[in-house]
Amino acid sequence: MKVGIVEKPGVLKIAERDVPQLTGARDVLVQVKRVGICGSDIHIFHGKNPFATYPRIWGHEFTGVVADTGAAVQSVKKGDHVVAEPIISCARCYACRQGRPNICETLKVMGVHIDGGCQEFVIVQEEKAHKLPAETPWDEAALVEPFTIGAQACYRGNVQKDDFVLVMGAGTIGLTAAINAKIAGAKVIVSDLVEEKLQYAKQCGADWTINAKTEDLFKKVREITGGMGSNVTIDAVCIKKSFEDAVEITSAAGRVVELSFNELPSEIAPVGIIKKELTICGSRLQTRRFPVVIDYLKAGKLPLSGFVTKVYPLSEMLEAFDFVDKNNASVRKVLISVP
Ligand SMILES: NC(=O)c1ccc[n+]([C@@H]2O[C@H](COP(=O)([O-])OP(=O)(O)OC[C@H]3O[C@@H](n4cnc5c(N)ncnc54)[C@H](O)[C@@H]3O)[C@@H](O)[C@H]2O)c1
Ligand SMILES: [Zn+2]
Ligand SMILES: [Zn+2]
Incomplete structure (x- = not known):
């Protein structure tokens, strides 16, 4: 079978491997159909x-059909998507x-620490x-x-109905x-520097957008929230300044939900945290968010039109x-279609 492999930094290629064999009773062999590039x-x-x-x-973003299952597998069967x-x-x-488990001491992410889903067939455990x-x-x-990454950010930030996010x-x-956040019933403000991205955010349901290049982010957020500031701020810009701004702008x-893997320290005065009793939390990958997102998908709640930019074989x-x-x-998202 064919696999997509990064042999070493800068060297990406298609290689041949044997189809993996079921060894564990709870192994599920998946014939991969799509892999997202992140x-x-x-x-x-x-x-x-x-x-x-x-x-x-x-x-690490992949989906497919169950091709075979170990003896003890109950929740999925051959042919299931x-x-x-x-x-x-x-x-x-x-x-x-x-x-x-998303922050396990010995966490392994498929496609990062161990082999991932860009292969014609891959084994995952039943519960995964x-x-x-x-x-x-x-x-x-x-x-x-x-x-699920966005779902986790909202879960960690305890996004509530009518919150300004x-x-x-x-x-x-x-x-x-x-x-x-929109699905949770929040009032959503999205900032970016690129107008086209903000227009798409509007299309996805954002109530307000702010172009942080041409507008004053703090002033606009205060205007929108009646001077209060945002109740939940999710940092998906992930630079030194965005973390600092998030702490400042939150009510x-x-x-404050931080998504950044940045190693650069930000400068944050404790008084700003104490005075407002802010909760600042990290959000990494997800916990128990797959069923939540799948329910949204089933209910047609995810505005997915235009989300996939292109699909390549x-x-x-x-x-x-x-x-x-x-x-x-x-x-936004480019996918690989596996034959
Ligand atoms: N914690 C996690 O589990 C997790 C998971 C996936 C990604 N991430 C991190 O999330 C971040 C975002 O990922 P992505 O794939 O959306 O990246 P991306 O590059 O597509 O998005 C970043 C966006 O921020 C905008 N931007 C840059 N500077 C800005 C500013 N000053 N104000 C407003 N907008 C600004 C950019 O125009 C861009 O649209 C990355 O740093 C990534 O490492 C974290
Ligand atoms: Zn990803
Ligand atoms: Zn653990």
Whole structure:
């Protein structure tokens, strides 16, 4: 079978591998149909993801058909459509025992620490194979994983109905956060520097957009919120300044959700946190968000029209990576279609 592999930083190719064999009773063999290219895959390709090791079959956003199951598998059967939850955790460490396997001490993400989904066939554990309706188009099924990232940000920020939620950044992740916040009944403000991105955010349901290049973000947010500030601020810009701004702009009793993997420290005065009793939290990957997003998908709540920018066959994987690299400002999601 064919696989897409980053042999070492800068070297991406299609290689041949044997089809994996079921070994565990709860193994599910998935015939992959679509793999999404994420910003982190581009970073892995360029050698800029600190967690990745090489050679690495890339892909943590993937969906397909169940081709075979181990003897003890009950929740899915051959022919079912599934989307994979690409994380492996230990079930023993403190975080796992707290029900938070996404931050397991020995967390492994498929496509990053271990081989991922850009292969014709891949094995996932039963509990990580989430069943989808057979009628869900593959291009939509492939979006479930990125939407779980936005769902997690809203869950961590305890987004409530009628909250003012500011999502900083209208990239793929910011959009998924904004859409999840809208579904939760929040009033959503989205900021970005690119007008086209803001227009798309509006199309996805944002109530207000702010172009942080041409408008004063603080002034606009205060105007919209009657001087209060945003109740929840989700930082999907992820630079030093955006974290600082998020703390500043959030209302009393508000929540700041940080998504950044940035290693640069931000300068934040404690008084700003104390005075407003802010909750500042990180959000990483997701916990138990797959069923939530799949329910939204089933209920037709996700505005997915135009979300997939382009689909390339596996044979044109290099062109697909090149396209994402060169069109970073306009790409929302590019998918690989596996034959
Ligand atoms: N914590 C997690 O689980 C997790 C998961 C996935 C991605 N991420 C992180 O989320 C971030 C966003 O990912 P993405 O794929 O959406 O990236 P992206 O590059 O597509 O989006 C970033 C957006 O921010 C905008 N922007 C830049 N500077 C801005 C500013 N000053 N004000 C407003 N907007 C500004 C850009 O125009 C762009 O639209 C990345 O840093 C990524 O590493 C975190
Ligand atoms: Zn991703
Ligand atoms: Zn653990």
